[in-house]
Amino acid sequence: MFDCSQGSGSGGTSPFASSVSPNGSLGDTNMASDTPQSVPSRVSKSLGAPKPQSSSQLGPRKGHKKSRGGCFSCKRRKIKCQETLPACLNCLRRSLECKYPEVPTHEVDMMTVLRRHMTKPSAALQSTPTLFSMDDMRFFQHFILNAYPHLPVNNSQVWMQTVPAFSHNYDYLMHAMLGLAATHLTSVTNVDYSEAALSHRLLAIQGFNKALSKKIEKKPDGDALLATMYSLTFQSAFMSDSLMEFLIMVRGCVMLSNQLLSQSSIAFFVIDWYSHQQYMEPRLDSLPFVDLSLADGAEASLEALKFVLEDEVNGFYYHELTNVVSGIKVSSKLxxxxxxxxxxxxxxxxDAKFNDFANPNNTIGQILLAHFMALEVVLLPMLEREYEKTFPTNQLINRCSWFDTIEKSVPPEFRHFIQWPAGILNDARARWKSMTPSIL
Structure with a gap:
């Protein structure tokens, strides 16, 4: 049976606890009862019952984290809910209707997003999660040849040779690789592998979260975690309606990379910023200047936004975007x-500022993200230098679909703020669709 239940690790702290950790965990309750089984006392009756200690003798009560995401049935009965989907174990045992409270979109963690969008898992994964189908073999080959992440830069041999060589020791990594490849194949062929892609993605995140709670013990452990994080991030870049997931995963990549570097837990990947600079500097030489009319358009569009920034986090991101535009005017490289x-x-x-900024209801934040996507298009000739092979235009076509979602959500009184990114992205979409390759 395909198991969607989650375990909460206690062996360590994940840097993504607020982003990709599951909502709840299987408790230690007996499966046949909601209450713990009684244990015979070893104290002789002749000695009498022990006197209860006062609260001062016991000391302060140990704190614990409460979850408010349990189903209504468990809340009503005041018992711990496992928070599994489609129904918790308590409701399944009693054939009760299991309904969960609605959670605002910006507060839903990654696991909840995936589980609530999850369709019926593939039969092979549902019955035997460690066995793989013929489609999975194709996904594995496609990952090595066409779908592995291009980041961190200058790590192609690690992705094509080293990672596949040790992936069989890490189920969550294998599922992340297969999920990315399945999503990529769906985007470049006429075959829909989205069901298998989501199944693999769910299993990858489940295993990844468990691995994060454990201490890194042997050489490739850190590389397996990093490869999984990057694969999940790049998969989200090819998924429609996944801008929020993409931002969460990008945040996860940054935080995990910093943690692994500080612990010297990377054996194969080269991920430090200095190495990125060393690799890219010669590849950015002799670049043409960006059309300054595009930079002028971006500058004017951002200038109009200056008076409606509303809060600190929007202002912070706005400042970064204006720095990009001023850099473009100096040189393409800058x-x-x-x-x-x-x-x-x-x-x-x-965490709080990230949630505020990425919240889809943050209209100004969404408009700023639209400007970022447009600036990526403007600087595409530079970004292409990160790749050792053809740039995946289908990935950027998907970014255009993210923009479409933003455009539909922007209130009429704010529509004029997205005219510049709309022009850039719509023009680029028309060009990309005519040149997207098909891999069969």
Whole structure:
């Protein structure tokens, strides 16, 4: 049976606890009862019952984290809910209707997003999660040949040779690789592998969260975690309606990379910023200047936004975008370096500020993200230098679908703020659709 239940690790702290950790965990309750089984006392009756200790003798009560995401049935009965989907174990045992409270979109963590969008898992994964189908074999080959992430830069051999060589030791990594490849194949062929892609993605995140709670013990453990995080991030880049997931995953990449570097837990990947610079500097030489009319358009569009920023986090991101535009006016190379540094900005935000900024109801934040997507298009000739092979235009076509979602959500009185990114992205979409390759 395909198991969607979650275990909460206690062996360590995940840097993504607020982003990709599951909502709840299986408790230690007996499966046949809601209350713990009684245990015979070893104290002789002749000694009498022990006197209860006062609260001062016991000391302060140990704190614990309460979950408010349990189903209504468990809340009504005042018992711990496992918070599994489609129904918790308590309701399944008693054949009760299991309904959960609605959670605002910006508060839904990654696991909840995936589980609530999850369709019927593939039969192979449902019955035997460690066995793989013939489609999975195709996904594995496609990952190595066409779908592995291009980041961190200058790690192609690690992705094509080293990661596949040790992936069989890490189920969650294998599922992440297969999920990315399945999503990528769906985007470049006429075959829909989205069901298998989501099944693999769910299993990858489940295993990834468990692995994060454990201590890194052997050489490839850190590389397996990093490869999984990048694969999940790149998969979200090809998924429709996944802008929020993409931002969460980008944040996860930044935080995990910093943690692994500080612990010297990377054996194969080269991920430090200095190495990125060393690799990219010669590849950015002799670049043509960006059309300054595009930079002028971006500058004017952002200038109009200056008076409606509303809060600190929008202002912070706005400042980063204006730095990119001013950099473009100096040189293409400076514009590139300032653009890629924005990804690190997402990882630097506190949980509260990140949630405020990425909240789909933050209209100004969404408009700023639309400007970022448009600036990526403007600087595409520079971004293409990160790749050792053909740039995946289908990934950027998907970014245009994210923009469409933003455009529909913007109130009429704010529509004029997205005219510049709309023009850039719509023009680019028409060009990309005519040149997207098909891999069969």
């Amino acid at each position: 514009g590139y370096w300032r653009l890629v540094s924005i990804y690190n900005v997402i990882g630097m935000l506190s």
